Amino acid sequence: MxxxxxxxxxxxxxxxxxxxxxxxxxxxxxxxxxxxxxxxxxxxxxVTNGRSMEHFRRLGVAERIRDKAVPREHCMDVSWVTRLSEWELARFKYPNVHEWREHIRQHNDGSQPLEPNMRLxxxxxxxxxxxxxxxxxxxxxxxxxxxxxxxxxxxxxxxxxxxxxxxxxxxxxxxxxxxxxxxxxxxxxxxGFELNGAFNVARVFMTHFHSPAKEFLQTFGVVWHYQTPDGATLIAQDDKEIWTLHVMLPPGT
Ligand SMILES: Cc1cc2nc3c(=O)[nH]c(=O)nc-3n(C[C@H](O)[C@H](O)[C@H](O)COP(=O)(O)OP(=O)(O)OC[C@H]3O[C@@H](n4cnc5c(N)ncnc54)[C@H](O)[C@@H]3O)c2cc1C
Incomplete structure (x- = not known):
């Protein structure tokens, strides 16, 4: 056959x-x-990490895909806030694609991926x-x-x-x-292969929405994630108008 x-x-x-x-x-x-x-x-x-981006690079499609992503000059920072309307407590700074490429160029010792992460x-x-x-x-x-x-x-x-x-x-x-x-x-x-790993790792209520209120939703400037101490995460999907809010569900719900 x-x-x-x-x-x-x-x-x-x-x-x-x-x-x-x-x-x-x-x-x-x-x-x-x-x-x-x-x-x-x-x-x-x-986010697509640098090692996955290496695959896209090898396939010759990395830059085409990056053209659809958050602009290369936007940072990947994570900001900790009390609330969106209150205080920024701390910020984990992560470089944008250009800065990351420069870092890779300056550390050509095998310790770096060939490609920076991508926000998409x-x-x-x-x-x-x-x-x-x-x-x-x-x-x-x-x-x-x-x-x-x-x-x-x-x-x-x-x-x-x-x-x-x-x-x-x-x-x-x-x-x-x-x-x-x-x-x-x-x-x-x-x-007949068993799943290797945990199936249900977290229970999160997710709201995915469009809003042009960028100034309100990015009060402390462009960041990839805003995090609050009670476990809420606001993800800027495109740094323009598409957002995802994750809220942790209490145990037992
Ligand atoms: C909220 C959330 C945030 C995440 N954030 C990140 C992140 O930032 N970075 C990251 O790397 N990963 C992230 N992940 C994980 C990432 O989404 C998964 O690792 C990824 O989707 C796995 O890809 P996959 O193709 O293996 O599986 P899937 O995305 O699950 O795709 C499997 C596909 O197979 C199809 N399918 C299923 N059964 C059949 C069938 N019988 N016949 C035909 N088709 C079938 C499904 O419809 C689906 O389209 C996140 C996941 C979640 C839920």
Whole structure:
């Protein structure tokens, strides 16, 4: 039985999309199955660290992605305040992209990443990765298609996929299946691998909102995070008008 694709990637989050980009950069055809109809609307990551940026650099897309991020000259400071309308208590200063690059240049001793961190919401990152991937003739990206099951034989893997909106099922052959379907991965579970690590690390109430009231929300100037002593965090997603507020839920709620 021939394979339809050398590789199928289950899950089109940051890891699945980046895995697929890596494969096409090596000339390997890939099918990505993402069960949701769109990229995430849930504001998850808001910083991509330097080591992940090194991958994007190697793939030749780091600067294109940075163009979508918070401007390179904006700092990554974390400010501790009593309240947004009261006092700034302390500020952890973190350099902007230009300053960080200069630091890397001056410490060329193997201790630094090749790339500075990047402030960019996952809500923006995922469509950018998807667009880059979809431009490759080697990639087929199916949103609204869930991985359901697989069987393995000597020649490869048969993946059972479901088109969520229609209920249509399809069996697709591949040589390799990559499980990039997140913390509750169905691929992992079907392989019988246990989750390594804690599942429920914190309980936080999150409010994601648009507001042009930048002067009010960044009273003490541009920062990445404002933190309060009772555990609230205000994240400036774009230093303009998109914000996320995290409030810790009391234990037992
Ligand atoms: C509030 C919050 C803040 C965070 N902040 C940061 C941060 O600042 N920096 C950072 O590095 N990380 C951060 N993270 C963690 C980061 O979001 C995750 O590490 C990242 O999303 C993991 O990517 P992933 O592709 O492995 O999984 P996911 O993002 O979970 O993507 C998995 C994808 O697989 C799809 N999927 C699941 N099951 C199936 C199936 N059966 N078939 C097809 N598709 C399927 C899902 O729909 C999803 O799109 C944060 C997370 C949260 C919740």
């Amino acid at each position: 021939g394979n339809d694709f050398p590789v199928i990637v289950a899950g089109g989050g940051p890891v699945g999309l980046t895995t697929a980009l890596d494969l096409v950069s090596r000339g390997i055809r890939v099918l990505v199955l993402e069960r949701n109809p769109t990229t995430t609307r849930h504001p998850k990551m808001d 919401s996952q809500v923006v990152l995922e469509p950018e990765l998807r667009d880059i991937l979809e431009a490759s003739p080697l990639a087929e990206v199916r949103f609204g298609w869930a991985f359901e099951d697989f069987t393995q034989d000597e020649d490869g893997v048969t993946v059972a996929a479901l088109e969520v909106a229609t209920g249509r099922r399809q069996e697709i052959r591949c040589a390799l299946l990559a499980g990039c379907d997140g913390g509750a991965s169905a691929v992992r579970q079907k392989l």
